[in-house]
Amino acid sequence: SQKLSGIPESLLAFSKTKGIGMDKRILTVQDISCVGQCSLTVALPVLSACGVEAAVLPSAVLSTHTGGGFAGYTFRDLTADMPAIAQHWQKEGFRFDAVYTGYLGSGEQITHVRHIMDTLLVPGGARIVDPAMADNGKLYAGFDAAFVEKMKTLAFSADILLPNITEAALLTGMEYRKEYDEAYIEELTAALHEKGVGTVVLTGVSYEPETTGVAVSGKGFRGYYRHARLARTCHGTGDLFASAFTGLLCRGYEPFPAAEAAAEFVLACIRRTEPEHWYGVRFEPVLYTLAAKAAGINLSE
Numbered sequence: 001s002q003k004l005s006g007i008p009e010s011l012l013a014f015s016k017t018k019g020i021g022m023d024k025r026i027l028t029v030q031d032i033s034c035v036g037q038c039s040l041t042v043a044l045p046v047l048s049a050c051g052v053e054a055a056v057l058p059s060a061v062l063s064t065h066t067g068g069g070f071a072g073y074t075f076r077d078l079t080a081d082m083p084a085i086a087q088h089w090q091k092e093g094f095r096f097d098a099v100y101t102g103y104l105g106s107g108e109q110i111t112h113v114r115h116i117m118d119t120l121l122v123p124g125g126a127r128i129v130d131p132a133m134a135d136n137g138k139l140y141a142g143f144d145a146a147f148v149e150k151m152k153t154l155a156f157s158a159d160i161l162l163p164n165i166t167e168a169a170l171l172t173g174m175e176y177r178k179e180y181d182e183a184y185i186e187e188l189t190a191a192l193h194e195k196g197v198g199t200v201v202l203t204g205v206s207y208e209p210e211t212t213g214v215a216v217s218g219k220g221f222r223g224y225y226r227h228a229r230l231a232r233t234c235h236g237t238g239d240l241f242a243s244a245f246t247g248l249l250c251r252g253y254e255p256f257p258a259a260e261a262a263a264e265f266v267l268a269c270i271r272r273t274e275p276e277h278w279y280g281v282r283f284e285p286v287l288y289t290l291a292a293k294a295a296g297i298n299l300s301e
């Protein structure tokens, strides 16, 4: 029973607006990890494949991602460049239908990103936030409790928030659990709604060893998409999921079907990734399936 009535009006209007001349322009704010198949090197190709114009605001430039396997990565924080870039767009009269944020390089960036959302979104434009900062019960390298506090201000203003369970627990102050039941998941999402989040798309929700899935929750709406849990995990799948979800949403999908299709896409990418490909996920050969989905083409016919 998937009622769609609980999804905020602005978002429904956003996802339903399509057609020639109504193509969406999106701004994505996240880092460039030059090597590593995550953040912008995933978001750009995925959004483009979905047929969405993607402008970028790089939050930092790293030689690689920080997620293990690579030692001694470089990190250039681009916080100082953000205000002038945004001012230029403002002067040019540039506006975006959605702003989608991922990995941010500093707490101060969150203030800039919030200002950009306030000033450069079209009326009713969507705030899509992946609070990329933690997984498996732990913060990523370089993040601390002060960053979590800042992230709360961005996350709670989101029309759509795409956390994993670790991030949801950090944002709500609830205990992180490795094992849990539906009541825990409902409590987590309810706590996020209470803070102001429109729609929660919670990833990595697994109630049994063989399956995992994504829980989507809007006010008055709840859905859970369960799928196979693969034996291996790959770095960057959170970014791949969020980017595919965002691309599909921009092409007129509603949040639950967008989450389903994005999850299936990520599964196909993991299946396509050779075991020796240790640092990322091989999404490139599978991208055409997502492009077809976004364009409404059924490849199996």
Ligand code: PXL
Pocket (backbone or CB within 6 Å): 031, 033, 038, 039, 062, 064, 065, 066, 067, 103, 132, 140, 235, 236, 237, 238, 239
């Ligand atoms: O996939 C999230 C991510 C993005 N960017 C950088 C990261 C990570 C996760 O570790 O290190 C730089």
